[in-house]
Amino acid sequence: EVQLVESGGGLVQPGGSLRLSCAASGFTFSSYEMNWVRQAPGKGLEWVSYISSSGSTIYYADSVKGRFTISRDNAKNSLYLQMNSLRAEDTAVYYCAVGGYYAEFDYWGQGTLVTVSS
Amino acid sequence: QSALTQPASVSGSPGQSITISCTGTSSDVGGYNYVSWYQQHPGKAPKLMIYEVSNRPSGVPDRFSGSKSGNTASLTISGLQAEDEADYYCSSYTSSSKVFGGGTKLTVL
Numbered sequence: 001e002v003q004l005v006e007s008g009g010g011l012v013q014p015g016g017s018l019r020l021s022c023a024a025s026g027f028t029f030s031s032y033e034m035n036w037v038r039q040a041p042g043k044g045l046e047w048v049s050y051i052s053s054s055g056s057t058i059y060y061a062d063s064v065k066g067r068f069t070i071s072r073d074n075a076k077n078s079l080y081l082q083m084n085s086l087r088a089e090d091t092a093v094y095y096c097a098v099g100g101y102y103a104e105f106d107y108w109g110q111g112t113l114v115t116v117s118s
Numbered sequence: 119q120s121a122l123t124q125p126a127s128v129s130g131s132p133g134q135s136i137t138i139s140c141t142g143t144s145s146d147v148g149g150y151n152y153v154s155w156y157q158q159h160p161g162k163a164p165k166l167m168i169y170e171v172s173n174r175p176s177g178v179p180d181r182f183s184g185s186k187s188g189n190t191a192s193l194t195i196s197g198l199q200a201e202d203e204a205d206y207y208c209s210s211y212t213s214s215s216k217v218f219g220g221g222t223k224l225t226v227l
Contacts, residue, residue, distance in 0.1 A: 035216075037164075044121070044207060044218055044219070044220045044221040045156070045164065045207050045209070045218040045221070046218065047209075047215060047216040047217070047218065050215075050216075059214050059215060061215060095163060095164070099216075101211075102150065102152045102211045103152060103154075103169065103170070103211075104152070104154035104166055104169035104170070104209070105154070105156070105164070105166060105209070106166055106169075106175070107166075108163040108164055108165070109163065110162075110163055111163060
């Protein structure tokens with residue numbers, strides 16, 4: 001059974017940093033492309049970032065480009081999102097999701113809440 | 119990366135059929151057959167219901183179907199059931215990124 005478990009969320013001040021993690025199990029993590037998708041409270045879904053299976057290809061939404069960094073450690077079956085220069089508008093539940101460059105998001109974690117507030 | 123356009127809400131009675139539209143442009147929905155649909159119950163993670171316009175993952179009831187015409191994709195749910203009440207989101211590939219619709223709240227009367 002595919003399992004994705006996010007962690008690392010919490011309360012952070014504007015301008016601060018946070019690192020999210022996603023622990024994957026139940027599938028061959030190193031063979032799959034991964035994404036981060038977020039959802040602001042009461043709002044819709046927003047794709048944040050994509051990373052290829054090897055980590056060699058990475059894309060970001062314009063809203064986070066230059067501030068967020070996606071990475072993965074295939075030996076540890078883990079996906080990461082380093083978030084710097086956080087803003088109030090980054091407040092959201094962050095989900096990690098299995099999904100290809102073109103394709104759908106097949107599996108989702110339960111999400112971790114990031115709150116940016118002073 | 120403008121969001122795709124979905125109706126804010128739709129409703130239907132048990133047993134009826136409803137259709138949710140998802141309108142984009144030739145740069146996203148109209149340009150690729152990579153439209154997917156997600157169901158999200160309150161407080162839960164989204165669940166994939168339709169991929170590549172009209173394909174159902176294993177385990178998704180055949181009451182759920184998808185289609186596309188031009189720049190508009192559609193999700194149809196037939197034989198509505200109480201457990202179908204949820205938010206539904208469409209998504210499309212677009213030039214090195216993905217874009218979602220604003221979401222549609224389905225109410226089963």
